[in-house]
Amino acid sequence: MILGIGTDLANIERIAGVLARHGDRFRNRVFTEVEQRKAERRHDVAGTYAKRWAAKEACSKALGTGLRMGIAWKDMAVSNLATGQPVMAVTGWAAERLAAMTPAGYEAVIHVTLTDDHPWAQAFVVIEARPLAQGAGRVAT
Template identity: 85%
Template sequence: MILGIGTDLANIDRIQGTLDRFGRRFVDRVFTETEQRKADNRADTAGTYAKRWAAKEACSKALGTGLRMGISWKDMAVSNLPTGQPVMKVTGWAAERLREMTPEGHESIIHVTLTDDHPWAQAFVVIEARPLP
């Protein structure tokens, strides 16, 4: 069953402007070390950060809260499987919210997809509950 769906569209040029203006202060406040390593090793650093920004916004919407109620930016983190597929992990308040919305006898799975076409970066997040075996 679907527990939540979220989407977000981020402007890569706006993220680049924020990076130019605030630099590491912005990056350290919003992105985990894993996300920072990924973005800093890419030719399109701003695009990589923009996709992850959109994923965090989309995840917060799928959780039914938006970025309020105690969710921290770093409570939601995008990493990649060896195949390149993005995966979303939640910790802290976001993980607590996910546990609350997951029905008893089910496990929750967060699906995320990212795309970009300059100047836009987009993310979709679907939170699924599957019955435990």
């Protein structure tokens, strides 16, 4: 069953401007070290940050809160599997919110997809609840 859906569209040039004006202050406030290392290795640094910004916004919407109610930017983090597929991990208040919205007997799975076509970066997040095997505990990923 679907627990939440979120999407966001970010302007890459706007994110590039914020990076130019605020640099590390912006990076360190919004992005985890893993996200920063990934972005700084890429040819399109601003585009990589913009996609992750959009993913965090989309995730907060899928959680049903937006960026309020105690959720922090770094509570949502995008990384990639070896195949390149993006994955979203949540910690802190975002993880608490995810656990609260996951019905007993289910585990939450966060699906994320990212795309960009300059000057736009876009993300979709779907939070799915999958039934647990009988006898297993409640798990949130």
